[in-house]
Amino acid sequence: KTYRIAVIPGDGIGKEVVPAAIEVLNKAAQLDGSFQFEWTTFPWGCDYYLETGKMMPDNGIEILKGYDQIFLGAVGMPDLVPDHISLWGLLIKIRREMKQSINVRPAKLLQGLPSPLRNPNGFDFVVVRENSEGEYAESGGRIHSGQDEVAIQNAIFTRKGTERAMRYAFEMAKNRRQHVTSATKSNGITYSMPFWDEVFAQVGKDYEDIGQVSNHIDALAAFLVMKPENFDVIVASNLFGDILTDLGGAIMGSIGIAPAANLNIERQYPSMFEPVHGSAPDIAGQGIANPLGQIWTGKMMLDFLGYHEVGTKVLNAMEVTLAQGIKTGDLGGKATLRDVTDAVLHHLQ
Amino acid sequence: KTYRIAVIPGDGIGKEVVPAAIEVLNKAAQLDGSFQFEWTTFPWGCDYYLETGKMMPDNGIEILKGYDQIFLGAVGMPDLVPDHISLWGLLIKIRREMKQSINVRPAKLLQGLPSPLRNPNGFDFVVVRENSEGEYAESGGRIHSGQDEVAIQNAIFTRKGTERAMRYAFEMAKNRRQHVTSATKSNGITYSMPFWDEVFAQVGKDYEDIGQVSNHIDALAAFLVMKPENFDVIVASNLFGDILTDLGGAIMGSIGIAPAANLNIERQYPSMFEPVHGSAPDIAGQGIANPLGQIWTGKMMLDFLGYHEVGTKVLNAMEVTLAQGIKTGDLGGKATLRDVTDAVLHHLQ
Ligand SMILES: CC(C)[C@H](C(=O)O)[C@@H](O)C(=O)O
Ligand SMILES: CC(C)[C@H](C(=O)O)[C@@H](O)C(=O)O
Numbered sequence: 221k222t223y224r225i226a227v228i229p230g231d232g233i234g235k236e237v238v239p240a241a242i243e244v245l246n247k248a249a250q251l252d253g254s255f256q257f258e259w260t261t262f263p264w265g266c267d268y269y270l271e272t273g274k275m276m277p278d279n280g281i282e283i284l285k286g287y288d289q290i291f292l293g294a295v296g297m298p299d300l301v302p303d304h305i306s307l308w309g310l311l312i313k314i315r316r317e318m319k320q321s322i323n324v325r326p327a328k329l330l331q332g333l334p335s336p337l338r339n340p341n342g343f344d345f346v347v348v349r350e351n352s353e354g355e356y357a358e359s360g361g362r363i364h365s366g367q368d369e370v371a372i373q374n375a376i377f378t379r380k381g382t383e384r385a386m387r388y389a390f391e392m393a394k395n396r397r398q399h400v401t402s403a404t405k406s407n408g409i410t411y412s413m414p415f416w417d418e419v420f421a422q423v424g425k426d427y428e429d430i431g432q433v434s435n436h437i438d439a440l441a442a443f444l445v446m447k448p449e450n451f452d453v454i455v456a457s458n459l460f461g462d463i464l465t466d467l468g469g470a471i472m473g474s475i476g477i478a479p480a481a482n483l484n485i486e487r488q489y490p491s492m493f494e495p496v497h498g499s500a501p502d503i504a505g506q507g508i509a510n511p512l513g514q515i516w517t518g519k520m521m522l523d524f525l526g527y528h529e530v531g532t533k534v535l536n537a538m539e540v541t542l543a544q545g546i547k548t549g550d551l552g553g554k555a556t557l558r559d560v561t562d563a564v565l566h567h568l569q
Numbered sequence: 570k571t572y573r574i575a576v577i578p579g580d581g582i583g584k585e586v587v588p589a590a591i592e593v594l595n596k597a598a599q600l601d602g603s604f605q606f607e608w609t610t611f612p613w614g615c616d617y618y619l620e621t622g623k624m625m626p627d628n629g630i631e632i633l634k635g636y637d638q639i640f641l642g643a644v645g646m647p648d649l650v651p652d653h654i655s656l657w658g659l660l661i662k663i664r665r666e667m668k669q670s671i672n673v674r675p676a677k678l679l680q681g682l683p684s685p686l687r688n689p690n691g692f693d694f695v696v697v698r699e700n701s702e703g704e705y706a707e708s709g710g711r712i713h714s715g716q717d718e719v720a721i722q723n724a725i726f727t728r729k730g731t732e733r734a735m736r737y738a739f740e741m742a743k744n745r746r747q748h749v750t751s752a753t754k755s756n757g758i759t760y761s762m763p764f765w766d767e768v769f770a771q772v773g774k775d776y777e778d779i780g781q782v783s784n785h786i787d788a789l790a791a792f793l794v795m796k797p798e799n800f801d802v803i804v805a806s807n808l809f810g811d812i813l814t815d816l817g818g819a820i821m822g823s824i825g826i827a828p829a830a831n832l833n834i835e836r837q838y839p840s841m842f843e844p845v846h847g848s849a850p851d852i853a854g855q856g857i858a859n860p861l862g863q864i865w866t867g868k869m870m871l872d873f874l875g876y877h878e879v880g881t882k883v884l885n886a887m888e889v890t891l892a893q894g895i896k897t898g899d900l901g902g903k904a905t906l907r908d909v910t911d912a913v914l915h916h917l918q
Contacts, residue, residue: 296756303756304763312757336795338687360760369728373761379718407645407652408661408811411709414653415720438811442819445794446685462757462787463812470791 221255223525226287226490230265230310232499233509234293240511240561241291241518244534247568248522252530260287266297266306275309281317289521290314290492293514294499308358311494315351318489320482321381322388323351323461324520325496327448327468327478332542334552335473343448346392347468349461350385351482353378354412356458377412377457382419388485389455390427396452399431400424403440403456403464416457441467469496476500476510476550479517481524493521503549507556510548512538515564537567570604572874575636575839579614579659581848582858583642589860589910590867591640593883596917597871601879609636615646615655624658630666638870639663639841642863643848657707660843664700667838669831670730671737672700672810673869674845676797676817676827681891683901684822692797695741696817698810699734700831702727703761705807726761726806731768737834738804739776745801748780749773752789752805752813765806790816818845825849825859825899828866830873842870852898856905859897861887864913886916 229238242259249256262283264276275295277283284290295311296303314320328344329335359374386402393400402420406413417434424432431452435443437460443450444467456464469478478496495513503509515538522531541563547553548560555563578587591608598605611632613625624644626632633639644660645652663669677693678684708723735751742749751769755762766783773781780801784792786809792799793816805813818827827845844862852858864887871880890912896902897909904912 307756356757371726371761371764373724375722377720408705412720412722438815441812442815445819463790466787466791470794
């Protein structure tokens with residue numbers, strides 16, 4: 221079987237880590253033997269914008285729909301292109317138009333990875349982030365100017381979107397450690413979050429065997445630092461999921477390692493696999509970026525396509541590489557992107 | 570000079586830690602010699618609600634206006650009284666009606682306090698949180714029911730409220746390490762946060778000697794775990810400030826230690842001094858709660874009244890106590906609330 225993958229390296233280190241991860245994914249496919257990838261690269265991103273005035277062509281979404289999945293690096297060059305143009309013109313546009321309404325982001329203490337926590341206690345959790353609405357609704361406005369100016373932002377939570385994320389979280393917990401934590405803030409935010417809690421309680425009734433608890437986002441953020449091992453699956457709104465997953469990256473030892481998948485769980489359009497980290501323009505082009513976030517993101521694509529066995533092998537190869545001390549600068553090491561990629565390729569067997 | 574302080578121990582451990590902190594504050598006043606406190610205790614909170622159906626009497630706000638400051642413990646007994654009643658009927662009501670529009674919350678690596686971070690590197694930052702509007706605006710609603718239900722929450726940012734928090738942060742930075750970080754999320758939240766950024770840029774022009782930078786809340790949360798020593802003053806919206814300050818408590822070693830002040834900076838009404846931690850019903854009444862958050866909160870009241878010298882002595886006494894290993898269970902010790910209070914009193918000189 222051949223999977224046709226649309227590749228968008230994007231900006232900054234995206235252009236370096238994506239090719240590295242593709243090498244690893246090709247080797248994984250070879251190892252499995254039952255499938256292969258066919259990669260088609262699109263040069264969309266900030267350079268493309270500076271040339272054409274657009275982050276992607278007008279028919280970009282249509283083009284992407286012709287592929288099985290999307291493998292993306294990073295988007296953004298804030299010094300050259302304002303974020304609202306680069307992100308909303310490419311990254312968020314794809315998430316929305318492809319109805320990738322679930323964002324899955326695992327955090328796991330990896331062997332050989334120096335967590336900034338003193339006693340990280342083998343944590344292993346997944347954040348299921350609602351990815352299409354909530355606090356990121358493009359709804360709001362302003363009134364008056366000068367000293368009287370007022371800005372209003374509407375967060376919009378639909379029953380369908382909220383419930384979809386929660387069901388996905390409960391289903392995922394079935395195959396994990398049977399526990400779901402809901403990130404709320406209903407003690408301070410009095411319309412959207414009580415609604416969120418109600419839906420969680422209702423959906424939870426269909427999963428009586430799964431442990432379920434709600435934590436306020438402030439306490440939950442603190443818990444991720446104090447006892448991350450207590451969490452299994454966390455379900456969160458768009459904004460809360462965004463915050464918790466960067467924290468997940470931080471306690472793993474580096475944002476550079478955290479993977480993510482933007483899923484169209486109905487499989488009606490392609491999903492997009494894109495690490496948590498950004499384009500890191502400060503270290504781009506030097507061959508020193510950490511490819512592990514992108515590689516792990518590739519493993520999530522393998523999982524989504526059903527190749528769990530070889531996916532696990534990719535993660536193992538990453539762990540052996542780390543345990544051997546072959547680490548890029550963000551992890552306190554001296555290895556280059558090439559060194560790390562070669563080591564992962566070597567250990568992938 | 571005599572300061573008349575309204576005391577609201579509130580619920581759970583509030584009833585234990587407040588009297589302990591009052592002992593320390595009385596000793597501090599004695600030590601200084603130029604002022605004293607006169608404490609009047611109000612039994613408002615969830616017990617009061619269960620008896621009277623109200624969290625405080627109808628004229629509660631009027632009563633409080635007759636005092637110089639308010640010293641509060643903790644509010645909430647979620648098993649008995651829903652949070653939206655207990656918090657909005659007392660804590661948030663006071664914050665709003667007394668126009669305590671700035672919430673100040675320091676986080677500092679204390680001697681003898683075991684941070685969960687491996688290399689906490691002597692961090693010392695303060696979060697200035699907008700405390701009256703933003704994401705906590707009681708504005709929103711719902712439409713339709715069942716599968717079609719939609720909940721909308723309006724976050725409302727006024728120029729005045731936003732600017733006030735930012736100016737306060739810049740003024741504070743003048744007497745600290747001359748650096749302000751603004752917590753934003755304008756790459757994902759497209760109406761309120763770009764407005765927030767604009768106001769920050771404009772206010773920043775009046776403080777050209779102060780370093781100024783914006784970080785997205787997701788990255789900022791991660792930075793607090795990875796390099797908390799990089800921050801001096803952080804200015805944040807109501808919600809972001811809430812999250813960052815619980816994180817501040819976590820990296821200090823315990824939420825139980827984090828202090829806070831809800832300030833009416835115009836000094837038109839009393840300010841309210843209230844620690845970050847909650848009522849912790851699970852450990853209430855056992856004499857094992859950590860009083861240091863409340864004591865440190867008392868130090869913030871001393872500072873606000875202008876008694877910086879004796880305020881610093883209180884913090885020093887806390888640090889000596891911790892360095893001697895006299896710690897409650899939340900900090901991994903075996904000391905009781907009484908032990909810790911006695912040690913702080915002993916070292917306060
Ligand atoms: C109890 C809750 C409403 C409150 C808040 O979010 O403001 C608390 O978390 C705090 O930080 O004081
Ligand atoms: C770039 C930004 C809009 C984005 C988000 O907040 O969704 C990023 O932080 C992420 O987590 O993928």
